[in-house]
Amino acid sequence: MNTPTLETRRLILRKFTEEDLNALYRIFSDREVNRFLPWFPLESPKEAMDLFKERYAAKYAQAKAYAYAICLKEHKEPIGYINVDVEEPYDLGYGLQKEFWNQGIVTEAGKAVVAQVEKDGFLYITATHDRNNPGSGGVMKNLGMKYCYSYEEQWQPKNLRVIFRMYQLNLDGDEKRVYRKYWDTAKVHFIEDGLNASLFPDRSF
Numbered sequence: 001m002n003t004p005t006l007e008t009r010r011l012i013l014r015k016f017t018e019e020d021l022n023a024l025y026r027i028f029s030d031r032e033v034n035r036f037l038p039w040f041p042l043e044s045p046k047e048a049m050d051l052f053k054e055r056y057a058a059k060y061a062q063a064k065a066y067a068y069a070i071c072l073k074e075h076k077e078p079i080g081y082i083n084v085d086v087e088e089p090y091d092l093g094y095g096l097q098k099e100f101w102n103q104g105i106v107t108e109a110g111k112a113v114v115a116q117v118e119k120d121g122f123l124y125i126t127a128t129h130d131r132n133n134p135g136s137g138g139v140m141k142n143l144g145m146k147y148c149y150s151y152e153e154q155w156q157p158k159n160l161r162v163i164f165r166m167y168q169l170n171l172d173g174d175e176k177r178v179y180r181k182y183w184d185t186a187k188v189h190f191i192e193d194g195l196n197a198s199l200f201p202d203r204s205f
Contacts, residue, residue: 002060002062002063002064002065003015003059003060003064003065003066003067003068004116006068006112006113006116007112008108008109008111008112009108010072010073010105010108011070011071011072011073011105011108011109011112012071012072012073013068013069013070013071013082013109013112013113014068014069014071015056015060015067015068015069016052016056016067016069016078016081018049018052020052020069020077020078021045021048021049021052022045022048022077023069023077023078023079024042024048024051024052024078025042025045025047025048026097027078027079027080027081027095027096027097028041028042028047028048028051028095029041029042029043030097030098032098033095033096033097033098034095035133037095039157040157040158055067059083062086064086064120065086066083066084066085066086066113066116066117067081067083068081068082068083068109068113069081070082070094070096070105070106070109079096079097079100079105080094080095080096080097080100080105080106080109081093081094081095082094082106082109082110082113083113084113084117084122084125088179088181089126089179089181090117090122090124090125090126091125091126091127091128092110092113092114092125092126092127092140092143092145093127094106094109094110094139101135104142106139107139107142107143110139110142110143111143114143114144114169114171117171118171122171123170123171123172123174123177124168124169124170124171124172124174124177124179125145125168125169125171126166126167126168126169126179127140127145127166127167127168128164128165128166128167128182129164129165129167130162130163130164131150131162131163131164131165137165137167140167141167143169144169145167145168145169146167146168146169147165147166147167147192147195148166148167148168148178148179149165149166149178149182149183149189149190149191150163150164150165150166150189150190150191150192151163151164151166151182151183151186151188151189151190152164152186152187152188152189153182153186164182165192165195166179166182166183
C-alpha cells in the first residue's frame with residue numbers, strides 16, 4: 001500500500017478521497033488557516049475537486065505517498081492534513097482547521113508520520129515556516145526538529161517577501177547533515193540568535 005493508514009491515540013491518518021471534497025473546501029478556503037501557506041484560499045467548492053486531483057490523487061498514483069487526511073477517531077471527515085514529500089528536501093507540511101488548534105493534534109499526527117517515514121528508510125526530513133508564524137515552528141520543535149538557519153524569499157504565488165526558518169530532523173543520527181539549498185540560493189540568509197542552531201555548532205556555515 002503506497003499510503004499506509006496510520007492510527008494514534010486520537011487520530012486516524014488516511015488518504016483523502018472524493019468523498020472528502022466538502023472537508024477539503026472547508027480546510028483550504030479558510031483565510032486564517034491558509035494565511036502562511038504557499039497558495040491562495042479556495043474560492044469555490046469546484047476548486048476543491050481540482051485540488052484533490054492535483055495534490056492528492058496525483059500523489060496516490062505514485063509508488064509511495066505520504067499525504068494524509070487528519071481525522072479524529074469519532075468523526076469521518078478530515079479536519080486537517082499532513083504530508084511529507086518523497087523527494088528532496090523531504091519537506092513536511094501540515095494544516096488544521098482553527099477550531100482544533102492548540103490541542104496537540106498536528107504534533108500527534110506528525111509523530112506518527114515521522115515514525116512511518118523513518119521505518120521506510122528516510123534519512124531526514126525538513127520543514128520551513130514563516131517567521132511571523134511561530135506556532136508552526138512549535139510543532140517542528142515538538143517533533144524533535146532542529147532549527148538550522150533563516151533565509152529570505154520572494155514568495156509565490158502571493159508575491160510577498162518572507163523570512164523563513166528552516167528546521168531539520170536527521171532520522172539516521174547524522175547530526176552534521178544540513179540541507180543547504182535554501183541557504184545556497186537565497187541572497188539573504190543568516191542564523192538567528194537565541195534559536196539554538198545546534199546543527200551549526202561552529203556558526204561558520
